[in-house]
Amino acid sequence: MGKMVNRSHVLVVPLPGAGHINPMLQFSRRLVSKGLKVTFVITEFISKSRQLGSSIGSIQLDTISDGYDDGFNQTGSWEPYLSSLHDVGPKTLSDLIKRYQTSSSPIHAVIYEPFLAWALDVAKDFGLFAAAFFTHACAVDYIFYSVYHEVLKVPVSSTPVLIEGLPLLLELQDLPTFVVLPDSYPANVKMTMSQFANMDKADLILINTYYKLECEVVDRMSKVCPLLTIGPTIPSIYLDKSIEDDDDYGISLSEIDASLSINWLSTKPTASVVYVSFGSCATLSSKQMEEIAWGLKRSNFHFLWVVMDSEKGKIPEGFVEEVENKGLLVNWSPQVKVLANEAVGCFLTHCGWNSTIEALSLGVPMVTMPGWSDQQTNSKLVEDAWKVGVRAKVDEHGIVKREEIALCIKEVMEGDRGREMKMNSKKWKELAIEATSEGGTSDTNINELVAMLRSTK
CATH class of the missing domain: 3.40.50.2000 (Glycogen Phosphorylase B;)
Known part of the structure; x- marks a missing residue:
């Protein structure tokens, strides 16, 4: 084995969709700017179809299989796709981690999309630090969390709904559709609730928001899980301008002009x-x-x-x-x-x-x-x-x-x-801008996360 690289190596595993890849990729840039090494995991199909190389700037890319290496359109819906990803993803992710663990740059931590709850199980099988990265607003995450723990019963039939920590009373038209009409979206309800099935094993919960935007619900959710706000995860040039040449996300799943x-x-x-x-x-x-x-x-x-x-x-x-x-x-x-x-x-x-x-x-x-x-x-x-x-x-x-x-x-x-x-x-x-600038809440939280990741070595 070669000489060990003297910095923490983080594996970032998003759900393979543009709305999930982009914020997690942007967050990865933040981690790299703080001195960490990041390997960003995409599917074989995305890598081949977008003709991506081994890296995007300072972020290394690697791949797992979702069972549809020739394209997602074969499935026609999310349900069979997620089922395939659940069947194939854990083994290919495990194989990827094994490969790095015998290299000069072993994985120290996994940051994963909680829709891929199995990624947490894989990380813990290797004894790794693991953090869930939620791509919804904190208010929405807490509504779903309340449903999972049956604090909020579904389907909701009477309103207004008051959820402790949320700043507003909610009518039916204000609630997520899966909460109001769970029988109409069984696959989506199953997928949404799966985020919380093993969440107690996660070392940390990361949410793409900033504290002053959702302070009440962040404070409330922080009482039931270890939570850090790390957003907004948009290119740095539009916020604190701390990352050079950072004016776009870096991966597009569409032809672009x-x-x-x-x-x-x-x-x-x-x-x-x-x-x-x-x-x-x-x-x-x-x-x-x-x-x-x-x-x-x-x-x-x-x-x-x-x-x-x-x-x-x-x-x-x-x-x-x-x-x-x-x-x-x-x-x-x-x-x-x-x-x-x-x-x-x-x-x-x-x-x-x-x-x-x-x-x-x-x-x-x-x-x-x-x-x-x-x-x-x-x-x-x-x-x-x-x-x-x-x-x-x-x-x-x-x-x-x-x-x-x-x-x-x-x-x-x-x-x-x-x-x-x-x-x-x-x-x-x-x-x-204040939240992401040096000393702002999100920047401070990311520094806290980085300190945790470095201590895992």
């Missing part, structure tokens, strides 16, 4: 553009897509709308030609770069946690159209706790009509409430 969006935005006045994106997994009905399209036109603001190739057929006929002087449709955009652009004045979003915390950290007020999972709760916090956005109302058929979309956009862009939202957005941006 960043210049199209950025060049178009460069021709628009400050705060004049509505940025529209519903995430990488959203599938909207043709009727809803039609209402969004004509709602954007009716608002009379410039807009940049991300429409995946699979959704393009739902765009109303003649719409693109009719709005060519006002809007641009793209199949992908570099979201943090777009939100950081001074031309963007509003974000029409599904309110997934990554999108929400990016908007908060970059000072962009929101119009929210939550779909499912945690998005309803995030939307409630955006509107009523942090006061940086407005939730678009659905009609009796569950559709947000064009009139409502236009009204909400105008309220955020030029209304009285919009001015308050912009002031609050600026405040949360400043607090995000």
Whole structure:
């Protein structure tokens, strides 16, 4: 065996999806900036399909199998995919760790996505320090934790719901869909609850948020598990600027052309553009897509709308030609770069946690159209706790009509409430920068984590 490398070596294991890879990859950069060695684990398919090499900058890459090395689309849904990952992942992760343990740079710790609870079991089989990295808001994590421990009974049928530590009373429309309709999403409920099945074995819980954003629920959850806030995990250039050349996440699961969006935005006045994106997994009905399209036109603001190739057929006929002087449709955009652009004045979003915390950290007020999972709760916090956005109302058929979309956009862009939202957005941006800067809460917590990891050697 060669000479031992004199620094702790951390294995980071995300769920193989863009919304999970990106924040954990960005957090890995933070660890490297503190002097640790990080090996980031991706699947064989992602490595081959994106033609990734052995590293991204200072972060080493390695692979495990998910049983679908030729592509996830073979499954058609998450349930068989996760089942395969659960069957194949533990052995390939164990083999990977064994390989490093006989090298000059053995693994000292594993940071894993808790949806992959088996990664914790593998880490403990090797006697390694293990920390769970939660990619939801702390409020959502604590709601799910309360459901797992039957403090909150499901399905929830009477409201309002009061959960100790949460700053707001919650109605049915504010709760995660799995809590309100567990029988409609059995695979998702099983996956969500699995996060907590062996959590008591974890040495630490890490949450992608910052303390002042969710102080009450962080304090409450800290009483039942060892918890550190380490977010927001967005590229350093937009926060404390402590990591050189750090202006993007580094792995995209889509074909990318960043210049199209950025060049178009460069021709628009400050705060004049509505940025529209519903995430990488959203599938909207043709009727809803039609209402969004004509709602954007009716608002009379410039807009940049991300429409995946699979959704393009739902765009109303003649719409693109009719709005060519006002809007641009793209199949992908570099979201943090777009939100950081001074031309963007509003974000029409599904309110997934990554999108929400990016908007908060970059000072962009929101119009929210939550779909499912945690998005309803995030939307409630955006509107009523942090006061940086407005939730678009659905009609009796569950559709947000064009009139409502236009009204909400105008309220955020030029209304009285919009001015308050912009002031609050600026405040949360400043607090995000403060949290990640040297001596801030997230930076201090990461330093505490680093000290723990070094002591494991």
